Amino acid sequence: MDTTRNTALEAWMNEHGYSSNSLAEAVNMALERLTGRTGGLDGSSVRGWKAGRVTWPKSATRKALEVVTGLPATDLGFVPRGRSLSIPAPLQEGPDTMKRRTLVGGIAAAAAAAAAPGTASTRRIGMSDVDRLQKRFAEIIASDHRHGGQRGIEQQAARLADEALNLQNAGSAAQRVRGNLYAAAAAFRSSAMWAAIDGRRYDDAKAHMREAHALAEMSGDHAIKFRIWSHTGTMYRHMGRPADALAANEVARNLHITRRDPLFASLGLARQAAIYGAAQDRTSTCRAFDRAQDAMLRADPDAYRPVWMLAFYDQAELDSLALSAYLSLGDYETAEFHAHRSLAALRPHMARSWAITTTRLAHAQLAQGDADAATTTAMKVPAYAATQHARVSRMLQEFGAALRATAPGSSTVQTWTEHAAAWRTAA
Incomplete structure (x- = not known):
């Protein structure tokens, strides 16, 4: 059978840097996104298109190809069944028109x-x-x-x-x-x-x-990939699933950006240490925090970083994660040390972090037997955070329960009960 080579498709692939295999992969991914089923194309499928052996792909494949290229199938040299192969391809349009119509290569x-x-x-x-x-x-x-x-x-x-x-x-x-x-x-x-x-x-x-x-x-953005995988690890840590938390955090830590920027490496290690703390692995916790601190000290303070990273990760956050880890391990003296360091370094805009760190400090003090100091610390948390922030509210409820168990019937318990009631009234 005589075939006419699809020069329009070849021209588009050359312009956008696609091989037969890479275009097949991109179209397969688009098919999965559009239909929920993985496509079965390979390099030979695309070579068949270019050679003109397939002049009008199946409807789902055409749609996926149009999604990948941003062009109608006819602009790519394909001809609907029943039409003449001599129909001129709109790829002859001028460069300005083509520029307006081309969207993006890839999925x-x-x-x-x-x-x-x-x-x-x-x-x-x-x-x-x-x-x-x-x-x-x-x-x-x-x-x-x-x-x-x-x-x-x-x-x-x-x-x-x-x-x-x-x-x-x-x-x-x-x-x-x-x-x-x-x-x-x-x-x-x-x-x-x-x-x-x-x-x-x-x-x-x-x-x-x-x-x-x-x-x-x-997006192909490794910084945002890091943020999402790191958040995923934190989510599983809060859910009490340390194995899943470690797995997710490892994905973040293995991204190229952690090798390029020590600050990302530091954050990945610090969150890994917090997960080890939740898993009761003291040795790994200490080792990971040491490495996180070392990486932070090596980081270039003037390097470009996304706004979310600049807004929160610094020495105060590293110490806050250490506070969480050592609380989980039951090392309350070390936890208190990191709490004071974190609070001293927290920037003014970190209101949520200040409330969380202060509440954890109160827990560390109470666990060491200092009910009065712990209660004074806990009472510093603003009413808004104490009643409206789910994590802070829960930690303060746990603090009250621990305080009542530690010093039942004491004036300190009475003071705390009255203050907690005033929080609820203020809210």
Whole structure:
């Protein structure tokens, strides 16, 4: 049978750097995203397209290919059955028209097509749109550090993730811009995930986690991948699943960014140490914290880092994680040491962290038998955090129970009971 070579598809592949195998893989991934079933294409399938042996692929395959390329199948040299092969391919359009119509190579476009199908717009999406989203992300980060764990923060972050995704179909954009839009959506979704973790809404957190992981993979941004996997490890630690926590945190620690930037390595090690503490592995806890401290000291303070990293990870956070670990291990004196170091170094905007660290300090003091000092410390927690932040509220309830067991009927217990009641009234 005579065949006419598909030069339009070949030209697109050459322009965008695709081999037959890599295009087959991208289309398979798009098929899975669109249909829920993994595609069965390989390099020979694509070579068949280029050779003209297949002039009109199956409908699902065509849709996936259009998602990957951002072009209709006819623009790629394919001809519907029953039409003449001599129909001129629109690939003859001028370069400006082609630039407007080309969206992005790779599976990244799949989620945009699924999230907001519709007619393409002539609007050009650029880095100014990304910059606007990044400013909103900075606001989410700031709100989280002030309040933490609130459902309103979770919902706002989720809405902004959807807004970033909707921009994918709002017009044409360069591949770099689309990658940044996916990274922004992943960042917002990871903040929604963190707010749910912090509020102990773990089912919600897991739903955000799944979406965040998919978006991060499409963005190719290793920093946001690190954040999401690291959050996943923290989530499982709070859920009392240290084996799962270690597995997730190991994924974060094995990302290339931890080899490029010692500060990311330090955070991964510090959170790993907290997980070891929860697992009652003292030796591994101490070793991981030593390595985390060493990595932090090696980190370049002037290196570029994402806003979420700059906003929270420093010596105070490392000591806060050490406080959590040593509390879990029952080493209350060491826990208290790290609590004081963390509180001394905390930056003013870290209101949520201050409340958590102060509450943990009270636990460490009480466990050492100093009920009066512990109660004085616990009473410093602001009423808002004590009643509205799920983690702080629970830790303070546990503190009250431990205080009553330690000093039943004492004036200290009475003082604490009255203060807790005043918190509830103020809230």
